[in-house]
Amino acid sequence: KWGLNPGLLVRGRRQAEAGPPSQSAPGWKLFGKVPLREGGQKDSRTIQQEYEARTGKLSPTAVPDGCPHGRRKNLEFQPLSTTALILEDRPANLPAKSSEEAQRHRQEYDEMVAEAKKRELKDARRKVKQMKERFRQEDIIANTMVVWNTEILPNWESMRNTRRARDLWWQGLPPNVRGRVWSLAVGNELNITPELYEIFLSRAKERWKSFSETGSEAEMASLADRESSLDLIKLDIARTFPSLFIFQKGGPYHDLLHSVLGAYTCYRPDVGYVQGMSFIAAVLILNLEEADAFIAFANLLNKPCQMAFFRVDHELMLKYFAAFEAFFEENLPKLCEHFRGYSLTPDLYLIDWIFTLYSKSLPLDVACRVWDVFCRDGEEFLFRTGLGILRLYEDVLLQMDFIHIAQFLTRLPEDMASENLFSCISSTQMVSGNRKWTQVRRAGCDDAEEVKRGLARGQRRPAF
Known part of the structure; x- marks a missing residue:
């Protein structure tokens, strides 16, 4: 708080006794001292009179100050915004408002105020509704987290496949338990330990050091093993969730992501680093500690589907595409026919989705x-999930040609709501001709050949 300075009080008293300051006395303005203007601030009527005296013109409505007949009434209110300017009287050099016009302006102003109040009330109700929904979601998450921590996780093996656990799973895992549930669900068939992670991380750091000291890109590419892909990681990390600014150089998770990916290339030199891996590792890092993220990452990529894509097993990939197209035709026959009309095969959009497990899309x-x-x-x-996305945007996709479909599926709308997507996913039946997914995929050799012929008709696999 400001306090009183006795010196200032004495100085102020002396200035008051000395009378008003002269014209040369300095005054204060925002950016320094300026001479005080003579007579202080002028009102609009004084300015108008000075103008008329200089120009020799007299306003037809101007009336001498001694005559009160033509003097305008002072407004009994202060305009709160430009909306209220409609109630102001006109300047003295213009014809005054008639009573009918003034009444009409008053009515228009009242209508504008009423409309503004209505909008404010609508916005207030919307905000209250949003706040209630937010509180409701927070309560649901809090209650769900208690169930996971007290009932399901302590009894994982017996509870994981129960109806209660599966229903809660479908609704979305609470962030506080998400990482732990992912680790348990993915498992650790590879029996990787935190100590093993440290070993491969040390090897990766040694490789980076040797590359920076002696290796050129040409020499790196000539190495027999796939650990030469270590340097490619640096390029891809900069493109991982760029809007978050946490994985790029200088960000808090840059080195962590680099370590996990580098350790994996040394752990699996037969696979090495493949574009798309950075997104998967980044999602795991956001939910798990470093060693746990690496263990989940290595086991996740060891699953048959991920290994087929990351090792570019064309034959197995074609079986997956053929199985997907069978369920595509079963669930969305009209859109499937539309895609076939443009020879738009599943590989054009599924590769990107599967490589990153939808974390990029x-x-x-x-x-x-x-x-x-x-x-x-x-x-x-x-x-x-892929079929759910196609179902969600079916009406839009049916109006597009080949180029626009490919562009749309590569860059899906950023305002997609999870509830809308999962509603479409739940409406998607994974049964084709009384066969389930696994049966269709295993019996997909003939269909795979058909897809292969479709790819050979000139469709290019998109660059990741």
């Missing part, structure tokens, strides 16, 4: 919910 919160159920249901849910 979907909003991050929606992608995490897809991961929740993917960890529960396995690879089938990845393709069911």
Whole structure:
């Protein structure tokens, strides 16, 4: 708080006794001292009179100050915004308002105020509704988290496949338990330990050091093993969730993501680093500690579907595409026919989705919910999610040609709501000709050949 300075009080008293300041006395303005203007601030009527005296013109409505007949009434209110200017009297040099016009302006002003109040009330109700929905979601998450922590996780093996656990799983895992549930659901068939992670991380750091000291890009490319892909990681990390600014150089998770990916290339030199892996590792890092993220990452990529795509097993990939197209035709026959009319094959959009487990294509919160159920249901849910996306935007896609469809599916709308997507996913039946996903995929050799012939008709696989 400001306090009183006795010196200032004495100085002020002396200035008051000395009378008003002269014209040369300095005054204060925002950016320094300026001479005080003579007579202080002038009102609009004084300015008008001075103007008329200089120009020799007299306003037809101007009236001498001694005559009160033509003097305008002072307004009994202060305009709160430009809306209230409609109630102001006109300047003295213009004809005054008639009583009818003044009444009409008053009515228009009242209508504008009423409309503004109505909008404010509508906005207030919307905000209250949003706040209530937010509180409701927070209560649901809090209650669900208690169930996971007290009932399901302590009894994981006996509870994981119960109806109660599966229903809660479908609704989305609470962020506080998401990482732990993912780790348990993915498992650790490879028996990787935190100590093993440290070993491969040390090897990766040694490789980076040797590359920076002696190796050129040409020499790196000539190495026999796939650990030469270590340097490619640096290029891809900069493109991982760029809007978050946390994985790029200088960000808090840059080194962590680099370490996990580098350790994996040393752990699996036969696979190495493939574009798309950075997105999967980044999602795991956001939900798990470093060593746990690496363990889940290595086991996740060891699943048959992911290994087929990351090792570019063309024959197995074609079986997956053929199985997907069978369920596509079963669930969305009209859109499937539309795609076939343009020779738009599943590889043009599925490769990008599967390589990153939708973490690049979907909003991050929606992608995490897809991961929740993917960890529960396995690879089938990845393709069911793809069909759900096509169902969600079926009406839009039916109006597009080949180029616009490919562009749309590569960059899905950022405002996608998880509830809308999961409603479409739940409407998608993974049964084709009384056969389930696994049966269709295993029996997809003939269909795979058909897809292969379709790819050979000139369709290019998109660059990732």
